[in-house]
Amino acid sequence: MCRLFAITSETPMTPMVALEALDVMREGHDGSGVGIFLRDLGGPFEKIKDSPILSGIFTDQGIRRLDHYMMEHGFLTKHKVTIKVPKEQPPGVPKRDIYLIRAYEYPDSWEGWSEEKIYAELTRIRLELVEMGAEKEDMIVFSFWPDVIMLKEIGDPLTVARYLQLDREELQARVIMAQGRQNTNYAINLYACHPFFQGGFSTMTNGENTAFVPIREFLMSRNIPGYSGFESDSQVFVFILHYLFKQLGLGIDAYKHIITPLQDDVLAAHPDHVLLKHLKQTCRRLIIDGPNCVIGCLPDHSLFMVQDRKKLRPGVVGGRPGMYAFSSEICGLDAVIPNRDKSKDFQPMYMDTVVVGPDRGEVVVCQQTEALALQH
Structure with missing residues (x-):
């Protein structure tokens, strides 16, 4: 259990x-x-x-793809916590490049949107990032939400x-x-x-x-x-x-x-x-x-x-x-x-x-x- x-x-x-x-x-x-x-x-x-926070695990290549995607969609970083771990990981724990927690400013184009529309778009973006990560195994996205x-x-x-x-x-x-x-x-x-x-x-x-x-x-x-x-x-x-x-x-x-x-x-x-x-x-x-x-x-x-x-x-x-x-x-x-x-x-x-x-x-x-x- x-x-x-x-x-x-x-x-x-x-x-x-x-x-x-x-x-x-x-x-x-x-x-x-x-x-x-x-x-x-x-x-x-x-x-x-109120700022959406993206949480996940990324390779170095995945971070570059994430940055390109988010900038293309008009998101600017507001605050981030990057967890870079020691070179030697404990037994049973996989080797990762970066654990990322990043808060964004909403795109200017979203101004005036209803909460319902904003939340729907945050869900769509998370699902798209999950799919992108699965394709190249360089991103694991757990959440994207305020x-x-x-x-x-x-x-x-x-x-x-x-x-x-x-x-x-x-x-x-x-x-x-x-x-x-x-x-x-x-x-x-x-x-x-x-x-x-x-x-x-x-x-x-x-x-x-x-x-x-x-x-x-x-x-x-x-x-x-x-x-x-x-x-x-x-x-x-x-x-x-x-x-x-x-x-x-x-x-x-x-x-x-x-x-x-x-x-x-x-x-x-x-x-x-x-x-x-x-x-x-x-x-x-x-x-x-x-x-x-x-x-x-x-x-x-x-x-x-x-x-x-x-x-x-x-x-x-x-x-x-x-x-x-x-x-x-x-x-x-x-x-x-x-x-x-x-x-x-x-x-x-x-x-x-x-x-x-x-x-x-x-x-x-x-x-x-x-x-x-x-x-x-």
Whole structure:
């Protein structure tokens, strides 16, 4: 099983906090990879939150191609963090030329564009860069979005973090998600390493989704830019989340009604049974099969956790006002927030959606049997 850790904090912190928590849970991952998602950034990126940030790994040739592409499209560099590593890498970590995090000024031609149009174009550019990188194997692009940084690498999470010196001030954030990977694929593909990102939403998962094929086919049939790649069976969770908000106009309390709908007898007594019955019928191909524990982040910086009906993957939420963490194991919580009221730790069951909002004031539990807010 993989191991997951996410934290939301009023005070920005470096990714090392999450990576050290993963290290405490190292028996649950095999050191085959690590993924990191940073949002609500601190440090130098805090003052330029509206600027799109490109995160990825590049060869020297790839950087030259990137620079040419971005200049051709009217982007100017506003701030960058270039991680140049020592010549000798740790065992199991591939040799790379440059890890790049670069914030840009928008092209002048974009002035006056709506947010929706800007976000659509950022997605299109990211997908084009991914395709360019795949063609010549000189670019791996994880994200291109305002106030978001993503890094992924093969190797033991804490070893990779120390190698890349991720304790630097430039990488501070108030929301951090990290996964220590248990390789279940035949080959290790960095794009298959969690967390995944789509249009302002991010998820990571511990488990396996054996309903992957019908879900992938449904999502691909929507012809929505960004619903592509599918390097991991868990990647569909972020696409379903995005579809829920952007296409169906529902909120996080409806997420489980899509991926794990209620049984018909329970559904009949639900306050929103007409809507939910319709959702269950029209979105039946999005129903997952687990076991899966999913942790995600919403555009407003809320963190959430859900389980599927099998509830065979561990997950716990705990903390104190101003700082809460979501962890695969309690020992991960203990390592980062030892002075919390442990009696308030919550382990969600299969009908629960646990949310800590952007105010980081409390843990909110939504149950599938409750009425929907119907707004997001």
